[in-house]
């Protein structure tokens with residue numbers, strides 16, 4: 001009987017691909033075509049920043065990219081699940097700007113898988129990259145907070161929403177080039193409650209890592225306020 005009810009519901013409300021809307025006959029969230037267009041960052045990748053390592057010259061025992069061999073950022077690990085490219089763009093932009101919050105389950109599952117190294121190193125809190133309240137009013141939701149909440153149900157790691165605040169309105173980062181992005185987010189964030197983050201191992205959660213300017217600024221602010229370590233976990237990464 002239950003099987004019949006499920007079939008009936010599937011008939012009335014068929015499962016659709018989150019990306020192209022095509023009816024799919026499985027519990028997967030994407031159709032085969034859309035899934036094949038997603039480029040997962042499966043390795044080899046840099047142990048520190050998580051960037052894919054393509055050249056054989058990069059494959060040293062330690063597996064760090066050239067940039068991290070010269071200089072490591074203040075975060076402990078940075079990991080992303082997929083490349084930000086033509087195959088993943090629509091899924092992510094719909095989630096961020098078009099109220100397609102139902103994409104959260106799939107995206108959080110990918111975050112969970114990509115964060116394996118981070119979670120096994122030990123984590124106390126998930127912190128989503130905050131929006132300035134004026135942007136939150138306009139957009140109605142913070143996509144990073146939705147991802148963090150969903151990831152919390154998979155990991156049992158609590159989310160801290162209120163301690164990291166965005167105190168300055170900034171230009172959307174897409175309107176800035178590399179150098180401008182750093183300047184744009186400088187002093188844009190503040191820790192509102194140091195007690196809650198002191199000595200905590202924190203993972204910053206966001207949808208896309210582009211140049212990392214926002215992540216690096218938030219890492220700096222959290223470490224200055226007494227966090228024990230900061231990791232960065234995003235669904236997608238822009239790789240040039």
Ligand SMILES: [Zn+2]
Pocket residue numbers: 017018019020021022030031032033034035
């Ligand atoms: Zn599709």
Ligand SMILES: [Zn+2]
Pocket residue numbers: 046047048049050051064065066067068069
């Ligand atoms: Zn690296």
